[in-house]
Amino acid sequence: GNSVTQMEGPVTLSEEAFLTINCTYTATGYPSLFWYVQYPGEGLQLLLKATKADDKGSNKGFEATYRKETTSFHLEKGSVQVSDSAVYFCALRGTGGFKTIFGAGTRLFVKA
Amino acid sequence: DTEVTQTPKHLVMGMTNKKSLKCEQHMGHRAMYWYKQKAKKPPELMFVYSYEKLSINESVPSRFSPECPNSSLLNLHLHALQPEDSALYLCASSQEMPRGRYEQYFGPGTRLTVT
Numbered sequence: 350g351n352s353v354t355q356m357e358g359p360v361t362l363s364e365e366a367f368l369t370i371n372c373t374y375t376a377t378g379y380p381s382l383f384w385y386v387q388y389p390g391e392g393l394q395l396l397l398k399a400t401k402a403d404d405k406g407s408n409k410g411f412e413a414t415y416r417k418e419t420t421s422f423h424l425e426k427g428s429v430q431v432s433d434s435a436v437y438f439c440a441l442r443g444t445g446g447f448k449t450i451f452g453a454g455t456r457l458f459v460k461a
Numbered sequence: 462d463t464e465v466t467q468t469p470k471h472l473v474m475g476m477t478n479k480k481s482l483k484c485e486q487h488m489g490h491r492a493m494y495w496y497k498q499k500a501k502k503p504p505e506l507m508f509v510y511s512y513e514k515l516s517i518n519e520s521v522p523s524r525f526s527p528e529c530p531n532s533s534l535l536n537l538h539l540h541a542l543q544p545e546d547s548a549l550y551l552c553a554s555s556q557e558m559p560r561g562r563y564e565q566y567f568g569p570g571t572r573l574t575v576t
Contacts, residue, residue, distance in 0.1 A: 380561070381562055381563070391569055391570070392551050392567040392568050392569045393551070393565075393567040394567070395564045395565075398564050438503055444561045444562070445561055446561050447492060447494075447509045447511070447517055448517075449506070449565060452503065453502075454501070454502070
């Protein structure tokens with residue numbers, strides 16, 4: 350079945366540091382890939398998405414590229430801010446189904 | 462408007478109470494979802510409605526009863542819950558077709574505590 354594996358956290362960075370959160374997936378066909386962010390006490394917000402190979406999703410300085418050859422969708426940001434502290438979920442949706450498969454989540458702490 | 466609203470924001474209920482969670486969206490989405498999220502875990506799918514019909518029930522205990530009165534509203538009726546049902550309950554919606562292609566929009570959740 351489909352699955353998503355993302356790096357374990359927590360990840361602690363200083364402000365303005367470079368961020369990478371690794372995400373790899375296993376799926377049949379051509380899934381759509383997503384990054385969601387959850388701030389404390391809130392629901393999930395879509396951060397970015399990619400629906401086919403080599404697509405790059407980007408939003409608020411975050412980027413991720415759909416790499417079919419390495420089955421990866423790593424999240425990157427060049428300069429993190431304290432306000433980026435949150436939990437980040439990598440997720441996929443397979444074609445033809447309703448279900449979203451979430452990774453375990455990676456908690457990010459950014460220190461001033 | 463890309464907002465999914467949920468009420469109440471917080472709910473404390475005893476094990477013999479009956480309560481309901483409500484969810485609303487006005488994006489024209491025809492797929493709506495209930496998720497349960499425990500602390501430090503990803504959301505777990507409970508139910509999916511497609512065009513107001515129940516499409517998926519992930520073997521959820523019958524003390525949780527979903528209802529979709531129309532295309533904009535989704536309810537979750539709660540009865541005789543257990544303390545382990547305490548969690549954040551998230552509602553989500555998405556475009557229906559092609560299935561699996563589109564992102565889900567999540568509400569802010571209802572924080573449920575069962576005493």
